[in-house]
Amino acid sequence: MSAMKMYQAPRTLEEVMRAAGETGATIFAGGTDLMPRWSKEIVPRPAAVVDIKAIEGLSGIEVTDGEICIGACTLMSGLDESAALRRAAPILAEAASRIACPQIRNRATLGGNLCNASPAADTAVPLIALDAVVDVAAPGRAGATSREVSITDFFQGPGKTALEPGEVLTRVRFKRPAAVATWAWEKFGTRPAMEIAVASVGVIVEASDGVIERARVAYGSVAPTPLRGHGAEAALVGRRLTDETIGGCVAAARGEISPISDVRASAGYRREMVGVMLRRMLEDARGG
Amino acid sequence: MREVVEKVDLAFEVNGDSVRLAVSPDATLAEALRDDLELNGTKTGCEEGECGACSVLLDGKVVNSCLVLALECGGKSVVTIEGLAREGRLHPMQEAFVNHGAIQCGYCSPGMIMTAYALRLENASPTEAEVRRALEGNLCRCTGYRKIIDAVLSLNNGESRHD
Numbered sequence: 001m002s003a004m005k006m007y008q009a010p011r012t013l014e015e016v017m018r019a020a021g022e023t024g025a026t027i028f029a030g031g032t033d034l035m036p037r038w039s040k041e042i043v044p045r046p047a048a049v050v051d052i053k054a055i056e057g058l059s060g061i062e063v064t065d066g067e068i069c070i071g072a073c074t075l076m077s078g079l080d081e082s083a084a085l086r087r088a089a090p091i092l093a094e095a096a097s098r099i100a101c102p103q104i105r106n107r108a109t110l111g112g113n114l115c116n117a118s119p120a121a122d123t124a125v126p127l128i129a130l131d132a133v134v135d136v137a138a139p140g141r142a143g144a145t146s147r148e149v150s151i152t153d154f155f156q157g158p159g160k161t162a163l164e165p166g167e168v169l170t171r172v173r174f175k176r177p178a179a180v181a182t183w184a185w186e187k188f189g190t191r192p193a194m195e196i197a198v199a200s201v202g203v204i205v206e207a208s209d210g211v212i213e214r215a216r217v218a219y220g221s222v223a224p225t226p227l228r229g230h231g232a233e234a235a236l237v238g239r240r241l242t243d244e245t246i247g248g249c250v251a252a253a254r255g256e257i258s259p260i261s262d263v264r265a266s267a268g269y270r271r272e273m274v275g276v277m278l279r280r281m282l283e284d285a286r287g288g
Numbered sequence: 289m290r291e292v293v294e295k296v297d298l299a300f301e302v303n304g305d306s307v308r309l310a311v312s313p314d315a316t317l318a319e320a321l322r323d324d325l326e327l328n329g330t331k332t333g334c335e336e337g338e339c340g341a342c343s344v345l346l347d348g349k350v351v352n353s354c355l356v357l358a359l360e361c362g363g364k365s366v367v368t369i370e371g372l373a374r375e376g377r378l379h380p381m382q383e384a385f386v387n388h389g390a391i392q393c394g395y396c397s398p399g400m401i402m403t404a405y406a407l408r409l410e411n412a413s414p415t416e417a418e419v420r421r422a423l424e425g426n427l428c429r430c431t432g433y434r435k436i437i438d439a440v441l442s443l444n445n446g447e448s449r450h451d
């Protein structure tokens with residue numbers, strides 16, 4: 001069995017990137033995904049870990065009129081308890097509040113939930129619906145540089161992200177949704193706590209005089225990555241929420257997901273549940 | 289078998305006392321508490337953050353000590369079940385568990401009590417729904433949760449708060 005020989009908690013991103021580059025240290029934040037894998041020997045313990053929680057400016061939520069900016073090390077409990085986020089982007093606060101349990105929410109970070117790149121990542125679905133981007137710090141000859149990656153491009157496959165070795169996700173940003181936007185997010189599982197989603201759906205719609213002008217739909221646990229529902233969105237935009245529109249949107253959603261059968265549910269059941277959740281959300285949005 | 293690695297100094301506060309230890313970089317907080325400090329009230333169950341038996345407070349927030357590296361705790365404050373009693377008297381939360389028979393084998397009790405204690409630090413009069421939600425990460429395999437929830441709720445109208 002491998003041994004972890006070094007733990008570092010530097011104060012600057014440069015030091016993190018140096019550690020990750022030179023010693024191949026594993027970047028560590030909340031540890032709630034990494035540590036169970038180490039203790040169960042699903043993956044070997046890395047020789048070195050570099051903790052990014054002491055870096056200044058990586059925690060906290062900034063809400064302005066135009067934009068919401070969240071540090072990668074912001075805790076799930078921090079998202080849940082932020083009154084400003086609850087007002088500005090309740091879809092994300094709600095998803096964070098439904099992750100695991102208080103002990104995990106007091107440790108798990110937003111950046112970690114994304115970098116773990118689980119197809120079931122609970123915060124990914126709202127962030128796709130919010131058109132979020134992530135800021136990635138990359139080591140450069142003249143100090144750290146930053147690049148922006150859209151949340152949909154960030155996820156490359158189960159456990160795979162667009163991060164190159166030595167890069168660090170530093171922030172998540174998105175435009176503040178319009179005050180008139182209605183939203184819904186739901187995850188389906190067999191119990192309310194400590195549950196990995198069997199399937200999840202997030203929706204944000206903006207309508208004017210009953211006609212949908214803008215729609216975002218996203219799904220979790222039904223594809224190799226959290227997925228944006230382009231087909232479902234197209235079935236909504238320019239239309240009123242009639243039974244026909246809702247039926248068309250649900251059919252598009254069922255067609256554009258690619259669930260698998262595993263220990264938590266069959267592919268067919270997941271497809272069915274996505275349709276049920278989406279239908280209920282749209283019916284709620286029109287008031288019945 | 290784990291490879292022997294060089295230990296690293298750790299200074300933190302446990303139950304109000306300043307503590308200095310030498311720990312392996314891969315040691316968890318749960319291991320440091322149990323193996324180095326012999327504070328065996330903190331239990332280890334699943335060791336993957338599912339069961340809550342190892343719940344302790346880290347800087348006032350409840351966490352699973354099996355999912356915290358000991359070296360992350362430098363300069364921080366930890367409270368374990370051993371830290372609740374005062375001058376030989378159980379904490380009111382502990383007494384409530386005893387009085388309500390909210391214990392069977394007892395293995396989950398330290399974690400349950402620490403989680404309930406953390407809840408009441410932030411919310412002095414939780415509703416039943418809030419108690420249930422707070423305890424969602426603590427498993428009891430002996431009995432039901434009814435007596436545990438009743439014990440926590442009993443403090444809403446009963447004894448004065450301890451600290």
